[in-house]
Ligand SMILES: Nc1ncnc2c1ncn2[C@@H]1O[C@H](COP(=O)(O)OP(=O)(O)OP(=O)(O)O)[C@@H](O)[C@H]1O
């Protein structure tokens with residue numbers, strides 16, 4: 303009997319070990335499946351794009367076809383860079399932020415202050431719907447409103463408006479969630495000192511939720527940085543550096559698309575993508591840092 | 598007037614026929630009439646939900662922050678209606694300390710004490726600010742403990758120290774009255790004792806109204822005591838009298854621990 307028991311136990315532990323191994327194996331495989339696309343992308347971008355990244359890449363505008371063709375034929379790296387795209391992207395993201403951040407924070411605070419009220423719930427649902435609208439549709443709307451209505455032609459402003467609309471739901475949501483995390487007692491402390499409502503919001507609530515708000519803003523920016531479709535319909539692109547928001551302007555994702563369509567500039571597709579990916583990744587890391595540091 | 602309600606001459610506050618309802622007819626405070634003695638500690642006692650906090654918050658109109666609130670009756674501060682001045686002015690004269698210490702997390706200790714001025718946009722000279730901060734922190738007995746870290750955030754302070762910081766923040770305005778809603782219920786016995794000592798010292802210059810669940814605390818430090826039940830002010834008397842010889846059977850029941 304004793305013997306049997308021992309054998310039984312041994313079988314049991316074997317089975318358990320097998321189960322453990324199976325489980326561990328599954329986890330490793332699944333993790334591998336998740337990570338491999340990222341690793342493959344980064345590897346490919348580095349392998350193909352890194353050689354193009356130099357000072358000129360950041361300081362010069364995109365080359366014309368002839369320059370690119372000559373370089374490719376001579377086996378040299380393609381001259382020029384994406385300065386027009388980088389400046390355009392920064393210009394449009396800054397303008398989009400200037401539009402989206404104040405509007406979304408006001409709406410987010412409004413939603414927080416009106417928890418459970420019908421009109422607040424309605425606005426919250428509309429925000430969710432807005433988040434689900436395909437970006438190309440937002441591009442069309444910005445085309446009608448701004449390109450046709452305001453600037454009478456493709457413009458950075460139109461692109462910014464499209465991007466701003468995309469940023470709205472993200473910042474609204476993160477603002478509301480951030481405000482909810484701040485203890486009511488902090489607000490009461492302000493009120494008990496006779497501080498008027500708008501100053502409580504501006505000087506107490508927003509500073510207290512600064513890291514949350516900042517995280518939301520950075521993530522929304524990194525979300526729209528790579529948008530291509532709405533920009534095609536609104537800013538069109540430009541071969542020169544442009545800081546006039548009423549004029550067509552380039553952007554990094556637009557340039558990637560243009561390079562892709564030009565067989566001589568394929569190398570620039572990789573380097574521009576590498577840059578864009580690095581930019582987005584950096585913003586994400588900063589956002590994570592901020593939210594970790596202040597929470 | 599009923600003999601169960603203490604009469605007070607030259608009161609700092611007088612509350613008359615105050616009724617407060619959340620929503621249409623859910624009355625939390627019912628027809629309360631009472632005067633509050635100057636430079637004394639007045640305790641408000643009563644079982645949970647009897648309307649203590651609502652009454653207290655009505656005194657600096659903090660209860661108006663809740664939606665659908667209905668208030669009837671009158672409260673006078675030094676003979677003047679509290680509804681005749683802005684809440685900003687009113688709350689400078691009637692400060693408040695909460696159940697849980699709530700210093701502003703983004704501000705330093707110094708900024709917390711002076712927050713009432715800074716947040717309201719008062720322009721004070723640095724020297725004036727320094728003076729207010731120093732005297733407020735001295736009054737709450739915190740200056741020695743924090744004088745080397747005035748520019749640090751207050752989150753390393755103990756709960757009791759944070760609560761004293763909140764008292765200092767309220768004192769910075771040199772208010773007439775300080776309202777306190779169970780200010781020690783989140784603190785350990787030692788910090789509680791310190792706050793109690795502090796309140797007894799403060800009453801020399803300030804009037805304190807203290808909501809407390811802790812009967813022995815009321816007995817230890819209050820001069821006068823109110824007993825509320827289901828929104829009514831059942832009995833209001835000198836604390837000693839109320840604890841030794843309550844006039845209402847409900848007061849007696851509460852004080853002897855039959856309910857609450
Ligand atoms: N914001 C509110 N909305 C609706 N009803 C409320 C609100 N605050 C309090 N009440 C109700 O009003 C009554 C009195 O509440 P209050 O907080 O004044 O009692 P309390 O004596 O301070 O109780 P406790 O000892 O538990 O703090 C209770 O019935 C409570 O449910």
Ligand SMILES: [Mg+2]
Nearest residue numbers: 649650651778
């Ligand atoms: Mg209460």
